[in-house]
Amino acid sequence: MPPAHGLSIGALSERTGLAVSAIRYYESQGLIAPWRNAGGQRRFHRADIRRLSFVMIAQQMGFSLPAIRDLLAQLPGQRTPTARDWARISAVFRDHLDQRIETLQRLRDNLDGCIGCGCLSLSKCRLYNPDDRAAAKGTGPRYLMGDRPEG
Numbered sequence: 001m002p003p004a005h006g007l008s009i010g011a012l013s014e015r016t017g018l019a020v021s022a023i024r025y026y027e028s029q030g031l032i033a034p035w036r037n038a039g040g041q042r043r044f045h046r047a048d049i050r051r052l053s054f055v056m057i058a059q060q061m062g063f064s065l066p067a068i069r070d071l072l073a074q075l076p077g078q079r080t081p082t083a084r085d086w087a088r089i090s091a092v093f094r095d096h097l098d099q100r101i102e103t104l105q106r107l108r109d110n111l112d113g114c115i116g117c118g119c120l121s122l123s124k125c126r127l128y129n130p131d132d133r134a135a136a137k138g139t140g141p142r143y144l145m146g147d148r149p150e151g
């Protein structure tokens with residue numbers, strides 16, 4: 001049962017700093033679910049301020065909207081994350097960030113070999129295939145796809 005009053009989309013925009021169009025987009029992605037008041041206007045829960053803050057933080061960390069939706073869906077009753085939920089989810093975020101940092105460091109190290117080269121060769125470029133050692137693992141940019149170099 002929605003509360004009798006709620007936030008207008010303009011008020012939610014003001015409180016979150018998000019453009020109205022962005023809020024509508026998040027709504028279309030199922031991340032927030034407003035109701036319609038008697039006049040047919042969208043009304044948002046106050047908790048949607050926190051919910052949208054969570055969405056923005058998760059996006060900054062590189063999570064896709066479907067992944068964020070999955071995270072929110074794991075909360076009982078699909079409620080807005082509480083402080084305890086946030087403590088638990090932030091540990092997941094830390095693991096995700098560690099993996100991204102590792103990938104970016106690997107990219108940076110391989111990029112050193114490309115500076116001044118410009119070949120962009122699928123067979124020679126270190127970014128795609130360092131020393132061609134990745135060939136045994138399959139096609140494509142194996143290390144960028146998450147395979148680990150041996151030794």
Ligand code: FES
Nearest residue numbers: 114117119120125
């Ligand atoms: S561009 Fe030549 S090795 Fe990467």
